[in-house]
Amino acid sequence: MATLNLGPFQGCARASSLLLHVSDFGSASTANSLSFRNDFIKLRKWESSSSVVLPPRAITSVEDETPAVVSSQNIINRTLEDPKVSRKDLSILPKPLSATDLHSPNDGSKVRVAYQGLPGAYSEIAALKAYPKCETVPCDDFEAAFKAVELWIVDKAVLPIENSVGGSIHRNYDLLLRHRLHIAGEVQLQVNLCLLGLQGVRKEELKNVLSHPHAFEQCEMTLSTLGVMRISIEDTAAAAQMVASGGERDTGAIASARAAEIYGLNILADNVQDNDNNITRFLILAREPVIPGTDKLYKTSIVFTLEEGPGVLFKALAVFALREINLTKIESRPQRQRPLRVVDDSNEGRAKYFDYLFYIDFEASMMEPRAQCAMAHLQEFSRFLRVLGCYPVDKV
Numbered sequence: 001m002a003t004l005n006l007g008p009f010q011g012c013a014r015a016s017s018l019l020l021h022v023s024d025f026g027s028a029s030t031a032n033s034l035s036f037r038n039d040f041i042k043l044r045k046w047e048s049s050s051s052v053v054l055p056p057r058a059i060t061s062v063e064d065e066t067p068a069v070v071s072s073q074n075i076i077n078r079t080l081e082d083p084k085v086s087r088k089d090l091s092i093l094p095k096p097l098s099a100t101d102l103h104s105p106n107d108g109s110k111v112r113v114a115y116q117g118l119p120g121a122y123s124e125i126a127a128l129k130a131y132p133k134c135e136t137v138p139c140d141d142f143e144a145a146f147k148a149v150e151l152w153i154v155d156k157a158v159l160p161i162e163n164s165v166g167g168s169i170h171r172n173y174d175l176l177l178r179h180r181l182h183i184a185g186e187v188q189l190q191v192n193l194c195l196l197g198l199q200g201v202r203k204e205e206l207k208n209v210l211s212h213p214h215a216f217e218q219c220e221m222t223l224s225t226l227g228v229m230r231i232s233i234e235d236t237a238a239a240a241q242m243v244a245s246g247g248e249r250d251t252g253a254i255a256s257a258r259a260a261e262i263y264g265l266n267i268l269a270d271n272v273q274d275n276d277n278n279i280t281r282f283l284i285l286a287r288e289p290v291i292p293g294t295d296k297l298y299k300t301s302i303v304f305t306l307e308e309g310p311g312v313l314f315k316a317l318a319v320f321a322l323r324e325i326n327l328t329k330i331e332s333r334p335q336r337q338r339p340l341r342v343v344d345d346s347n348e349g350r351a352k353y354f355d356y357l358f359y360i361d362f363e364a365s366m367m368e369p370r371a372q373c374a375m376a377h378l379q380e381f382s383r384f385l386r387v388l389g390c391y392p393v394d395k396v
């Protein structure tokens with residue numbers, strides 16, 4: 001059995017949590033029960049005067065009356081020595097944690113992930129790319145997804161941040177700053193848009209097409225050729241659902257193949273996006289930051305404001321150039337708290353400048369000294385600086 005390097009206090013905490021959560025790890029084998037006893041004995045050596053609360057299940061294996069709080073060494077000794085207690089009875093002792101138990105499965109099977117839209121939305125597909133076995137939780141809007149993570153209703157949120165054709169999704173940049181979540185990862189999704197209609201309908205029959213405005217932007221040319229009226233809906237899957245429930249033969253939707261399957265629609269045309277490289281980048285948001293490594297390619301996202309003065313943005317960008325750090329994204333947004341800066345000049349009157357927040361993504365891990373030095377350098381002339389997250393780079 002792998003031995004954990006735990007101090008006495010940690011060891012005690014481990015023993016009690018082991019008793020409480022043992023059912024999470026399945027039934028105990030005899031071998032496991034034996035190593036459990038060894039662990040207990042080790043714990044007693046550290047904390048000779050401590051008492052451990054045993055679960056009723058473990059205590060009932062000893063026939064004589066046992067108090068709820070007992071000395072762990074005593075009960076182990078009595079259990080081992082008592083001729084009335086068979087090996088079979090001992091097998092119901094809780095199974096100890098081993099080092100491998102401490103890793104949660106990496107397939108995301110226990111993870112609940114919030115996204116904006118209905119089932120079949122591209123955001124749900126992105127969530128499933130990140131956590132293939134997760135439970136996806138649809139949300140009305142982006143803000144609801146942020147709050148669902150903050151309130152522990154879900155574990156993560158997956159939200160779109162930019163598209164290779166349509167550009168940035170500004171609302172999510174603003175929400176990133178208003179909430180205290182961390183960027184724990186990114187998902188790059190190839191968005192294959194489909195034209196959907198009711199069963200038996202031909203695409204030439206369509207007069208109206210429902211979809212998300214971003215999806216419309218991504219298939220401008222196809223829609224112009226069809227000459228249809230565009231009706232904006234909150235998300236592509238909701239558009240598909242409305243077409244299915246509306247039952248109007250002249251109304252179609254731009255949505256995913258998954259949405260077609262869920263809502264029972266026909267795919268009238270596949271891959272209708274104007275550009276084959278139609279990629280939407282999503283952020284994975286979590287309550288806790290990722291502990292960055294240097295084992296793979298990492299990206300760091302930051303937001304900052306600058307002091308007023310000539311060349312300040314040039315200087316800000318130089319902190320990365322000087323250290324050969326590649327920037328992958330730069331975005332500026334108005335500062336809602338302080339959108340205007342008034343410069344008083346008695347000769348020329350009062351000039352008003354817009355004040356901005358700058359969002360930058362750069363290709364380096366915060367574990368790298370060059371990234372840490374760049375941040376320290378940037379802090380010298382920024383009024384505000386926040387690291388939004390450091391996370392592994394995703395590939396399409």
Ligand SMILES: O=C(O)C(=O)C[C@]1(C(=O)O)C=C[C@@H](O)C=C1
Binds near residue numbers: 117124234236237
């Ligand atoms: O409406 C959806 O299906 C979404 O997931 C939203 C969204 C977006 O907002 O960009 C996501 C991916 C596509 O680019 C189109 C729409």
